[in-house]
Amino acid sequence: MRSKRVLAVAAVGLLLVGGAVLGYWSSWFRQELHAGAVREYALEIVAKDIELGDGAVWHAWTYNGTVPGPTLRVKAGETLRVRMRNRHTLTHSFHARLAGFSFEHDGSAANLVTGIGAAGVLVPGNEHLYEYRPTVPGVYYYHTGFADREHSGVQPEAQGLYGAIVVQDPKERTLREEVLFMGEIGPHTEGAVDPFIMNGMGFPGGRKGLLAVFHREGNAGLRAQFNKTLPVFKAKVNESFKLHVINIGSHQHSLYIPSAAVPSLGVLGGRQWPARVVPLAPGAADTLLVKFTEPGLWLFRCHIPSHADQGMIGLFEVSDAAR
Ligand SMILES: [Cu+2]
Structure with a gap:
């Protein structure tokens, strides 16, 4: 009876040691594999x-x-x-x-x-x-x-x-990754230009401008601005994807995305930012793991109101997973 127990313990020990050695070598092998690429x-x-x-x-x-x-x-x-x-x-x-x-x-x-x-x-x-x-x-x-x-x-x-x-x-398992640069527009412009941009786009008048375009040109007019002057990301309900956000400007910016879970992988090791607003000092970056549980046309923005009203808005177009 006792010898059986000793054998069982030895077998478990061997399995554990074998697993650890295998894990070490596969990790080493993966690194070496990528080292040459x-x-x-x-x-x-x-x-x-x-x-x-x-x-x-x-x-x-x-x-x-x-x-x-x-x-x-x-x-x-x-x-x-x-x-x-x-x-x-x-x-x-x-x-x-x-x-x-x-x-x-x-x-x-x-x-x-x-x-x-x-x-x-x-x-x-x-x-x-x-x-x-x-x-x-x-x-x-x-x-x-x-x-x-x-x-x-x-x-x-x-x-x-x-x-x-x-x-x-x-x-790491591969997830879809999106990039969002927040910042200010350079000085070489012509015409009336709002000062704040995301991914090179600034929507004239920001939040107020959105309604003005909708009243003037309807849904089609608004959609014509998608990814032209208004950054738009598409997503499915319950789809997790990474959003890398970078403040490339010389002002403080902060990112607010309504409703979605947005844990911070880059700065907070997977915890949420308090109040779900991502603070970004000039030059700072973070990676968020975004997941919407509800469909909708979700308006994201810089949380600084004067920035959101001068160009710094965008949309997440979230559809049901089945559609
Ligand atoms: Cu801002």
């Missing part, structure tokens, strides 16, 4: 005129013609390469908010001062290859790292030169 993106800095509604235009500076620029995705342990060409009329660069890269890939004025990595500061027409090996999963972003008197006091980020970098955890 290279993700390469091609970016071009180009001028782009973006319509803002009511005849207003933003003469933006962009990566690849959009604000924000393309989202760069890489798994932790992989190599991220960015081949960038400057097709704009001013000098710019690429600067990543990642950790542990070498000085020659900084893309800053200090590269010109030292002469190390000076080619990473791009005069018009030049091209450069930047390289990183991020190891910590999370949301980061890139922007131009060069600003001097050539830009006549304009913050180049405000003119549209930014985009997200998502470093994925190879061990």
Whole structure:
């Protein structure tokens, strides 16, 4: 009887040790597998005129013609390469908010001062290859790292030169991911322009403007503005997806999404922000795990009222899972 018990304990022990060893090796193997992989993106800095509604235009500076620029995705342990060409009329660069890269890939004025990595500061027409090996999963972003008197006091980020970098955890299940940049519009505009934008879009008059367009042009007129001047995300009831939110501006912003569960994965380790409002200091970011349990056309906004009434609104169009 006793020997049977000893055998059973030994068998359980062996299983536990075997499981731990297997887990360690599979984790090591996964990391090694990703260590060799290279993700390469091609970016071009180009001028782009973006319509803002009511005849207003933003003469933006962009990566690849959009604000924000393309989202760069890489798994932790992989190599991220960015081949960038400057097709704009001013000098710019690429600067990543990642950790542990070498000085020659900084893309800053200090590269010109030292002469190390000076080619990473791009005069018009030049091209450069930047390289990183991020190891910590999370949301980061890139922007131009060069600003001097050539830009006549304009913050180049405000003119549209930014985009997200998502470093994925190879061990994590893949969910749909969306990106939301909050900030202010750059100064190179024509016509009546509200100062606050999300993902390069600002709805004239914000919340009040929404009703004005509906009364004037009806539902069809409002829908014509979806993802033109009004950022709109689609979702299904009970679908969980990640929303990476970044304050790229120089003002404080805060994000309010009604009804949905929005635990903070990036800052609070899965807990909700008190009062369900996400505070974002200039330059700060968070990742939210969004899940709506009710269908609807949910209006999200910057919680600062004057921002929400001057462009900073958007919609989640949530439909029943069966539809
Ligand atoms: Cu705001």
